[in-house]
Structures are given as C-alpha cells and as structure tokens.
Amino acid sequence: MRLHDILIGVLVSCTFSASSQSLPDVSGDNDIHAISRKRAQAVKEAFEFAWHGYHTFAFPNDELLPVNNSYSNSRNGWGATAVDALSTAILMESQDVVTTILEYIPTIDFNVSKGNAPVSLFETTIRYLGGMLSGVDLLDGPYQHLTQxxxxxxxxxxxxxxxxxxxxxxxxxxxxxxxxxxxxxxESFDLSQSTGLAVAGSLDLEWTRLSDLVQVPDFANLTQDAEQYLLYPKYESNTIQPYPGLRGTNIDLSTGEFLDVMGGWGSGDDSYYEYLIKMFVYDPVNFSAYKDEWLKAIHSSASTEIFSHPYSRPDLTFLSNWDAQNAILRSSHLACFAGGNWILGGLVLGNQTLIDLGQNLTESCISTYNATLTGIGPEAWKWEDENLFEDEDEVVDMFIEDKGFNITDPSYDLRPEVLESLYYAYRATGDSKYQDLSWKAFRAINASCRTGSGFSAITNVNAPHGGSFTNFQESFMFAETFKYAWLIQAEDSKVHVGKMGEEQTWVFNTEGHPFKVRNQQ
Incomplete structure (x- = not known):
C-alpha cells in the first residue's frame, strides 16, 4: 500500500496523532552507510507526510495550517508550497509529488493575486522563480526519468x-x-519606500539563470546593473561606514545611497553576502568582482569584534550585527547560514582557513540547539560581558554562564539555516559527526513541530513541548529544511555540493533550489 494512501486513511479516520510520530533511532546499527540510508528514508517519509497534509487540506493555496487542517495565502495564492516543494521532491524521486506539481504549475495565473497584499519581488523570486528554474535544470538533467x-x-x-x-x-x-x-x-510601487540590501542583492542568481536558459540577456542585465550600487556603495558624506565589504541595510531607490550603516549576517542583509560567492560559483570568470567583495566581507567579519566570543563560553563564535564599526552583540537563526556559506567559499577557493572558520560558526550555531529543552535553536539571542547581567534573575544568569548566550526570541519558524550549514560542513570534511548532529536536530524538530496534518512553527523552544503551535507551515520547510536534512544523509543523491578539489556543478539559491552552474550548460 502506498505511503500517501496510508496517511490519508488515518487522517480521515481521525485516529492519527502526528505529534506522537517519532523518527526511528537507528544509532544502534553498526553500518554507517545503512544508518544514513535509513535516516534519509525517514526524512523523506516526513516530507511526504507534510506534503500529503498540504495536498489534502490546502492545495493549491500557499500554506497549510496543520492544527485545524485549513490554509492561508501569504504568498499571493499561487501555491507557494507546491512550487517550493518541487526541487526537493525531484531529488528524493518522489514521483507522485513531482507529477502533481508539474501538472499544477502551468495552470497558475500570475496576473491574479489573492488578497490585498503586495507581491514581494524578493520572496517571489527566490520561491516561485527559483523553484521553477531549478525544476528545469533537474528535470532536463539527472532526473529526466521523472518527467512524463x-x-x-x-x-x-x-x-x-x-x-x-x-x-x-x-x-x-x-x-x-x-x-x-x-x-x-x-504595475506600480511606492518610490519613497527604501529597499533592502538582501532584496536588491539576492536576485542575480535567479534572473541570470533565466536569461541563460532562454538566451535573453535582459533579465540578467536588470539585476546585474542594480548590483553595481551594492558592489560600489555610496553613503552620506562624513558618515562612518562599516568595515570594507560590509554594508548598511536600507537603500534609497532614487539616489542609490545607503540610508544607514547598520547591518549584519541575518535578516534583511543575509542573502546579499550569500550570493556574492554563489555568483562566483555560477560563473567565476564574469563574477570575480562579487567574490572579491565577499572576501572583504569575510575578512572584516573575522578580524574584528564582529567575530565574537561570549565571555562565559570562549569556545563559541557568533557573528554580531554592527552599527558602522561598532559591534552589536546580537545574532539569529537566519545568520547561521554563514557557516555553510564560508565553507562553500573555502571549497571553491581551496582555502582551508575559510572552511575551519565556517565549521566554528556552524558548531556554535548547533550549540544553541543543544542549549534548549526541545533541542531546537531559538530565533534570536544576545551575549555580552558579565556586567550586563548583574541585575538579571539568577536563573537567567546560570543559563548565560552555562550556555554563553541569552535567548531574546524563543520561537522557531521551521527554519533550515543550521541544517544547511551542517550539510556544507559534512561535504567539506566527510566527518559523520555532522550527519549525527543534523539527525539529532531533525528528530527534535519532528518531536516538537509535527502536529495534526503537518508541521507548525512553535512559540518557545525552551519550554516543554515547544510552548504552543502557531498553526503555520512555511513553504520553505519543503524547499530547504527537509532538503538539507535529507541531503546530508543521502550519499547517492545525483545532486550535491562538490567536495574539496571537485568541480562545483550545482549551486543552491537562498531558498535551497539547485541550479546548474554556467560551465555545465
């Protein structure tokens, strides 16, 4: 009997409790390859469970609300979960899911947007455009057998x-x-609204790949022309600017000037830095200037107080935010992509120091998972010298003394960044400890976030059972969280990040969708 038939049957009978479905503990197996295969299969089954909950109760809307089996349309009602899930379903060779999505995508009418919300250029590019382009590369490449x-x-x-x-x-x-x-x-927008660094700086990969596929340079030219304002930034005169390679966050659409000098490796800025090295991976000849700016950003981050160690846990390293050249000792789950990004740069450039630094960041981020009751890392945290916490509650002091940080936002939104960086760390080192850490983290996510017909974000990773469910299943869980948890265990996948000395034949966009690099076309 097929998995989806079983799942739908138990859902309809109302006797199924998703939260009680624990993943198997396969640690007792002595064959490391057998362990990895079993883990990969368990992640695939979790993906298919979440997909069938979405398909049963929400498709073709954007997201499933798994607690009450309803749906929402936060991404304009074009079926964000379906499009985001395509590349992962292809990699996992989940034929039924692939077929359903391929039949659906041609029916989307992008002229009609559900609700009154504006269309986000950034989110639409990385989720919808990225998902479709990745589907083309995968299905015209090693997964042709999945197409009809x-x-x-x-x-x-x-x-x-x-x-x-x-x-x-x-x-x-x-x-x-x-x-x-x-x-x-x-077909309008508010010119007085500034745009963000991540918005303007995270379009090149998708729009350039589209241009290459259809041999029309216009799409690529639009994003690459805009990128020049980011590669060669302008600030108001007499402004203390961030360190070389680092940037502010908000940009004036009319002048191209940065309106502030505050930034970080997290929300609003993250994927600008991510795409600098990934565009170099895509085409090292034409995007060498992007790589140069990335290296400046890495040097400025690694050689200043931005590369910060909590006073009580000097073994940990977090990338702080900044205001000009002053560190703001705050970080977030989103910023945890940086470990994997630095490792990728080390693999591409043959630089072991970058790989080592990326491993340090990755292992520090997984420490936030190990610090909580659920085994899942929080959305945001801070750290400082011991004087900051003199008047805090003693229990909080003990947490800081032991864990090295204080949670400032305890929620978890099904984010992939720590799993993503663990994947890159494993590809760089081959050390099975990263597979074990990823599996432990995914089991924790399954234990606390699986509910009803899918997975839900939770309110408090350091409370029993994760606090409460928000009743929202993000589409990026399908595109990224499931994918990276599966890829690190799936040695036989036809698509992987190259190891040291190997040619990079694929590059992943910020939503986890793999694209062929230019020299592989």
Missing part, C-alpha cells in the same frame, strides 16, 4: 518567463535598483 514529457520543462520555463516579465516593472526606478513591494494590478 519534454513539455514539462518547457511549461516550467514559460511560466518562469511569464512571472519575471510580470515583475520587470520593479526595476523602473531612477537608479534601476528594484522596489520590493509591487502592486500587480496597477
């Missing part, structure tokens, strides 16, 4: 062109730096 017809990838390509063409007006600003919040009905 060559028309499947043609349809994906046409929809990608339709969507990008619909969003092109975002670049109609005095500078060419794109606006993010778009009114599709009026």
């Amino acid at each position: 017809s060559p028309n499947d990838t043609i349809a994906l390509t046409l929809q990608a062109v339709n969507l990008a063409s619909k969003m092109e007006f975002a670049f109609d600003t005095p500078t060419g730096i794109p606006a993010n919040n778009l009114d599709f009905k009026k």
Whole structure:
C-alpha cells in the first residue's frame, strides 16, 4: 500500500496523532552507510507526510495550517508550497509529488493575486522563480526519468518567463535598483519606500539563470546593473561606514545611497553576502568582482569584534550585527547560514582557513540547539560581558554562564539555516559527526513541530513541548529544511555540493533550489 494512501486513511479516520510520530533511532546499527540510508528514508517519509497534509487540506493555496487542517495565502495564492516543494521532491524521486506539481504549475495565473497584499519581488523570486528554474535544470538533467514529457520543462520555463516579465516593472526606478513591494494590478510601487540590501542583492542568481536558459540577456542585465550600487556603495558624506565589504541595510531607490550603516549576517542583509560567492560559483570568470567583495566581507567579519566570543563560553563564535564599526552583540537563526556559506567559499577557493572558520560558526550555531529543552535553536539571542547581567534573575544568569548566550526570541519558524550549514560542513570534511548532529536536530524538530496534518512553527523552544503551535507551515520547510536534512544523509543523491578539489556543478539559491552552474550548460 502506498505511503500517501496510508496517511490519508488515518487522517480521515481521525485516529492519527502526528505529534506522537517519532523518527526511528537507528544509532544502534553498526553500518554507517545503512544508518544514513535509513535516516534519509525517514526524512523523506516526513516530507511526504507534510506534503500529503498540504495536498489534502490546502492545495493549491500557499500554506497549510496543520492544527485545524485549513490554509492561508501569504504568498499571493499561487501555491507557494507546491512550487517550493518541487526541487526537493525531484531529488528524493518522489514521483507522485513531482507529477502533481508539474501538472499544477502551468495552470497558475500570475496576473491574479489573492488578497490585498503586495507581491514581494524578493520572496517571489527566490520561491516561485527559483523553484521553477531549478525544476528545469533537474528535470532536463539527472532526473529526466521523472518527467512524463519534454513539455514539462518547457511549461516550467514559460511560466518562469511569464512571472519575471510580470515583475520587470520593479526595476523602473531612477537608479534601476528594484522596489520590493509591487502592486500587480496597477504595475506600480511606492518610490519613497527604501529597499533592502538582501532584496536588491539576492536576485542575480535567479534572473541570470533565466536569461541563460532562454538566451535573453535582459533579465540578467536588470539585476546585474542594480548590483553595481551594492558592489560600489555610496553613503552620506562624513558618515562612518562599516568595515570594507560590509554594508548598511536600507537603500534609497532614487539616489542609490545607503540610508544607514547598520547591518549584519541575518535578516534583511543575509542573502546579499550569500550570493556574492554563489555568483562566483555560477560563473567565476564574469563574477570575480562579487567574490572579491565577499572576501572583504569575510575578512572584516573575522578580524574584528564582529567575530565574537561570549565571555562565559570562549569556545563559541557568533557573528554580531554592527552599527558602522561598532559591534552589536546580537545574532539569529537566519545568520547561521554563514557557516555553510564560508565553507562553500573555502571549497571553491581551496582555502582551508575559510572552511575551519565556517565549521566554528556552524558548531556554535548547533550549540544553541543543544542549549534548549526541545533541542531546537531559538530565533534570536544576545551575549555580552558579565556586567550586563548583574541585575538579571539568577536563573537567567546560570543559563548565560552555562550556555554563553541569552535567548531574546524563543520561537522557531521551521527554519533550515543550521541544517544547511551542517550539510556544507559534512561535504567539506566527510566527518559523520555532522550527519549525527543534523539527525539529532531533525528528530527534535519532528518531536516538537509535527502536529495534526503537518508541521507548525512553535512559540518557545525552551519550554516543554515547544510552548504552543502557531498553526503555520512555511513553504520553505519543503524547499530547504527537509532538503538539507535529507541531503546530508543521502550519499547517492545525483545532486550535491562538490567536495574539496571537485568541480562545483550545482549551486543552491537562498531558498535551497539547485541550479546548474554556467560551465555545465
């Protein structure tokens, strides 16, 4: 009997309690490869469970609300979960899921947006455009056997062109730096709103890949022209700027100037730095300037107080935020992608120091998982010298003394960044401890977040059972969280990040969707 038939049957009978479904403990097996295969299969089954909950109760809307088996449309109602899930379903060779999504995508009408929310250029690019382009590369590449017809990838390509063409007006600003919040009905935006570093700096990979696929340079030119304002930034005169390679966060659409000098490796900034090295991976000849700026950012981060160690846990290293050249000792789960990003740069450039630094960051981020009752890391935390906490509650002091940080936002939104960095660490080192850490983290996520017909974000990772459920299952869990938890165990996957000395044939966008690099076309 097929897995989805079993799942749907027990859902309908209302006798199934998802929260009680623990993943198998396979640590007793002496065959390390057998252990990895069993773990990969368990992650795949969790993915298919979440997919079938979504497909049963929410498809083709954007997200499943798993507690009450309802749905939401936070991404304009185009089926964000379905499009985001495609590349992971392909890698896992989950044929039924792939077929369902391929039949659905050609039916999306990007001219019609559900609700009154604007269209986010950034989110739409990384989720929808990225998901469709990745599907083309995978299904025209090593997973051709999953398609019913060559028309499947043609349809994906046409929809990608339709969507990008619909969003092109975002670049109609005095500078060419794109606006993010778009009114599709009026094809307009508010020019007075600034745009963010991550928004303007995280479009190149998707739009350049689209141009290469359809051999129309216009899409790539739009994003690469806008990128010049980020590679060669301008600030108000007499402003103390961030260290070389680092940036502020908000940019004026009319002048191209940065409006502040505050930044970090987390929300609002993260994927700008991520894409600098990934564009170099995509094409090291034409994007060497991106790599140079990335190296400056790494040097400035690693050689200053931004590379920070909590006073009570000097073995840990977190990347702090900054205000000009002053460190703000705060970090977040989102910033934990940096460990994997630095490791990727080390692999590509043959630089063991970068790999070592990335491992340090990755292992420090997993320490936030080990510190909580659920075994899941929090959304955000801070650290400081001991004087800051003199008047704090004694229990909090003990937590800081022992763990090295204080939780400032205890929620968990099904985020992938720690699993992502563990994957890169494993690819760089081959050390099975990273597989074990990833498996432990995923089991914790399954134990606390699996509920009803899927997985839900939780309110407090340091409370029994994760506090409460928010009743929201993010589409990126399908694109990233499941994918990285599976890939680290799935040695026989046809798509992987290359190890040291190997050619990089694939590069993952910030939503976890793999693209072919240029020299592999």
